[in-house]
Amino acid sequence: MKKLYRGSCHCGAVTFACQLDLAEGIRRCNCSFCAKTRMQKAFALREEFEITAGKDRLSAYRAENSNWREGDVDHYFCSRCGVRPFSRGYLEDFLGHFYAVNVACLDGVSDAELGAAPLIYENGRIDDYVNPPADTRFM
Template sequence: MALQKGSCHCGKVAFEVELDLQQALECNCSHCSRKGYLLTFVPHETLTVLRGEESLSTYTFNSHTIRHRFCATCGCAPFGEGRKPTGEATAAINVRCLEDVDLSQIKIIPVDGRSF
């Protein structure tokens, strides 16, 4: 596990998250594919918003169970929040918003979210 720092594009929102970044999911649903997300999921308690909670807006769709969080200024979406089927709070971290990550070193796993 390593502490990773991340932010939105303009820097108003900054966060850190404890994770072991070996792989990321690339979902083909209408939302993820349009935004180009690469996601990794972590227990919500490992995510800390350092700056900009007041700058975050929320988008939900479909079943409205995932809160897609994005910066109201630059529109960048660094993470989402939801619950696992077991009820445990989880965060979906957009790997593209993490600092100093070499995407060529991460295993990308395709997910067929379009079929759900």
């Protein structure tokens, strides 16, 4: 069941609110971007996500010449502390418009709540977001 969560970057300049169902899983991906940033994400529909403060503090990154499964993803980070609280994307055969929320940036979530969420491993290195890679120990 979806629940309202609030979150922020490390310095608190960027804050957001979103509806998430952590029982749907927390995803870990081995694509080059997620692997280098150690992103663990849950997905919110675009209409269920709101930047509540600090929009002017956000900077964005999109890989040049990238066409992620015929969609697009912009990775946002706080220009003050450098933390990436979320990414915004579009993928027709996934959720349409969505936000990938960095679950480490959710405020007030207990370790037990995060620990109870199933982990879903994505093999982003080969654009297979349905099946896990053979080895997930490093993720």
